[in-house]
Amino acid sequence: MTHAHIADALKTPTLVRLSEGTVLARFESMKIYSALAAVRRLLQEGRIRPGQTLLDSSSGIYAHALALACHRHGMRCHIVASTTVDATTLAQLEILGATVEQVEPSENLKLDQELRVRRVRRILRERPDVHWMRQYHDDVHYLGYREVADLVAAEVAAEFPGRPLTVVGGVGSGASTGGLVERLRHHDPSVRLVGLQPFGSVTFGSERHHDPEAIIAGIGSSIPFDNVRHHLYDTVHWMDFTHAMAGAVALLREHAVFAGLSTGAAHLAASWEARRFPDRLHLVIGADTGHRYVERVFARHREAPDPAALKPVEIASPAELSMPWSTMAWNRAPWPARPNDRKEPTP
Incomplete structure (x- = not known):
């Protein structure tokens, strides 16, 4: 099969059996689904016009996905990049035609995120012709994951007939795991969703918890995201950097799968969940490859603890959270409204 654009080839996942109870959905870059579908829908609705500049901030994966979508649809792309974006990604963005500005190095990811939001607001004031994609707030980013869900549903039904499914993946903007499971529950309402969070995320x-090495880009945030639909999640795991590293290194060592840090966290959580619920099939979301984590994670593989010796503290409320790994039955509850919640500002 030939593709009209490389983005169509890169977006499609490969399913890899990890154990009797776990299967990995390995993506080159999962957010390509989101970016392609969002740009296509916005063009169809007239919310953007051909050749217009599309803007967003990103820690790397979405930036690459948006640049590919713009390349395919003839749009311009401007990225306000996190300090965590690596040189390889930056080079690709520039060659694809995106303009990139990277915020100054920060003491932590919260400040990094706030600097990016501040810069996006300034650009929008200065350039009213630019369209802000708002990957964290515009639910148009849910659309692309319907295609992933239909693909997964068909393959799981064929290979694991009658087996109940649990999806395990990073929460992040909310669109990927949320969009995937919303669609899957149209086929089967019993599909469970386990979300991964780093310590320090407000989501x-x-x-209130600080992980000094937290670089688990894409699964948590210092700013509330409208696209996170808390009522979709059955269970939540909070995990520190060292545990996520243990999962990523183990995935490479045991299964030869080179994947990102969020995938490592999901792999570790899914392994624990599969031992507790052996009747269910656990689908691990591998959102991206491990290339941007080479120096911070894989070069330090000797420091990674043995995953077999790790287990979470089971808690009944976020108030009981403790590092380095906690888990809680969320039971599809909504997020309680808080008067001091701060949203990413909408111009």
């Missing part, structure tokens, strides 16, 4: 209430 599921761990902002």
Whole structure:
């Protein structure tokens, strides 16, 4: 099969059996689904016009996906990049035609995120012709994951007939795991969703905890995201950098799969969940490859603890959270409204 554009080839996942109870959905870059579908829909609705500049901030994966979508649809692309974006990604963005500006190095990811939001607001004031993609807030980013869900549903039904499914992946903007499971539950309402969070993220209430090495880009945030639909999640795992590294290194060592840090966290959580619920099939979301984590994670593989010796603390409330790994039955509850919640500002 030939593809009209490389983005169509890169977006499609490969399913890899890891154990009797776990299967990995390995993506080159999962957010390509989101970016392609969002740009296509916005063009169809007239919310953007051909050749217009599309803007967003990113820690790397979405930036590459948006640059590919713009390349395919003849749009311009401007990225406000996190300090965590690596040189390889930056070079690709520039060659694809995107303009990139990287914020100054920060003491932590919260400040990094705030600097990016501030810069996006300034650009929008100065350039009213630019369209802000708002990957964290515009639910148009859910659309692309319907295609992933239909693909997964068909393959799981064919290979594992009658086996109940649990999806395990990073929460991040909310669109990927949320969009995937919303669609899967149209086929089967019993599909469970296990979400991964780093300590320090406000999304599921761990902002009071500080992980000095937290670089688990893409699964947590210092700013509330409208695209996170808390009522979709059955269970939440909070994990520190060292545990996520243990999962990523183990995935490479045991299965020869070179994947990102969020995938490592999901792999570790899914392994624990599969031991508790052996009747279910656990689908691990491998959102990207491990290339941008070579120096910070894989070059330090000797420091990674043995995953077999790790287990979470089971808690009943976010108030009981403790590092380095906690888990809680969320039971599809909504997020309680708080008067001091701060949203990413909408111009």
